[in-house]
Amino acid sequence: xxxxxxRDFFKRSLxxxxxxxxxxxxxxxxxxxxxxxxxxxxxxxxxxxxxxxVIRRCFLVYAAVAARLDRHQDLRLSTLGQAAGLMRLFxxxxxxxxxxxxxxxxxxxxNRLTDLVxxxxxxxxxxxxxxxxxxxxxxxxxxxxIQRTALSTHLWSFGRMYAQHVAREDTEVFPALRQLLxxxxxxxxGNQFADAERRVLGKDGFExxxxxxxxxxxxxxxxxxxxxxxxxxxxxxLPAGGARKQPV
Ligand SMILES: [Fe+2]
Ligand SMILES: [Fe+2]
Numbered sequence: 001x002x003x004x005x006x007r008d009f010f011k012r013s014l015x016x017x018x019x020x021x022x023x024x025x026x027x028x029x030x031x032x033x034x035x036x037x038x039x040x041x042x043x044x045x046x047x048x049x050x051x052x053x054v055i056r057r058c059f060l061v062y063a064a065v066a067a068r069l070d071r072h073q074d075l076r077l078s079t080l081g082q083a084a085g086l087m088r089l090f091x092x093x094x095x096x097x098x099x100x101x102x103x104x105x106x107x108x109x110x111n112r113l114t115d116l117v118x119x120x121x122x123x124x125x126x127x128x129x130x131x132x133x134x135x136x137x138x139x140x141x142x143x144x145x146i147q148r149t150a151l152s153t154h155l156w157s158f159g160r161m162y163a164q165h166v167a168r169e170d171t172e173v174f175p176a177l178r179q180l181l182x183x184x185x186x187x188x189x190g191n192q193f194a195d196a197e198r199r200v201l202g203k204d205g206f207e208x209x210x211x212x213x214x215x216x217x218x219x220x221x222x223x224x225x226x227x228x229x230x231x232x233x234x235x236x237x238l239p240a241g242g243a244r245k246q247p248v
Contacts, residue, residue: 044190045174048103050206051095052166057213058087059159062134064220066155069148079219081138086216088131090209094200096124098193099169103177110180113172120173123165130158 061083068075104117137143137151178186197205217223 044186044193045178047190047193047206048095048098048174049170051090051209052170054206054209054213055087055091055095055162055166057217058083058091059162060222061213061216061220062155062159064222066152066159069152069155072148076219077138077140077143079216080134082212082216082219084131084134084138086209086212088128088135090201090205090212092124092128092131094196094205096127097200098196099173100124101196102189102192103173106177106180107173112176112180116168116172120165120169123161127158127162130154 061079065075065080065083100121104121107113107117133154134151137147140147143151181189201208214223
């Protein structure tokens with residue numbers, strides 16, 4: 001439904017865009033040849049990137065937990081357990097599984113980005129070990145100082161690894177996938193991912209994942225986005241004698 005409405009929006013908007021553009025007076029023929037977006041073709045990789053958004057938010061929760069550990073602040077370990085549980089279900093059993101069954105084999109078969117894919121698979125594996133560790137730790141009654149330090153170290157390093165991981169997938173792996181598959185193959189892959197979503201996460205799986213991470217964020221006081229707006233920068237003193245010439 002959303003893809004249809006997006007297509008309809010695009011059809012309705014195109015004349016307006018052209019009317020407002022410098023092409024309006026005498027639009028060249030090429031302007032009318034803008035290809036219509038192909039719904040499912042876009043959604044297979046778009047969905048993977050959207051899932052990265054939920055996973056990134058899990059890592060923002062991990063960062064908040066690690067920061068509390070570092071500052072010796074109170075922390076409910078069950079909150080970490082909830083985030084790790086979401087990472088296991090949504091991140092590993094659904095998203096990473098989709099990549100390992102539907103994305104990486106296409107690249108391997110075409111001999112594209114093979115070294116990168118090997119690293120990404122190894123990172124999925126390491127991530128599963130870390131998730132298991134976090135879930136175990138989250139069930140403890142309390143942690144010693146050494147255990148708190150170790151937990152914090154692994155939370156930060158998992159976040160560092162996964163930030164790099166999703167950045168490479170978004171900018172290298174998914175664009176390569178779109179080059180290698182025909183629109184029909186991409187549409188089939190999108191349907192395969194949608195089936196996996198229903199099977200692993202249930203109906204409205206993505207939306208439920210989003211609701212879960214929002215609940216966890218509220219527990220850690222991360223729910224208010226405006227709180228994270230950066231402060232204004234200070235005035236930067238100019239050298240004596242006035243403003244420096246702006247480089248051309
Ligand atoms: Fe991945
Ligand atoms: Fe991914």
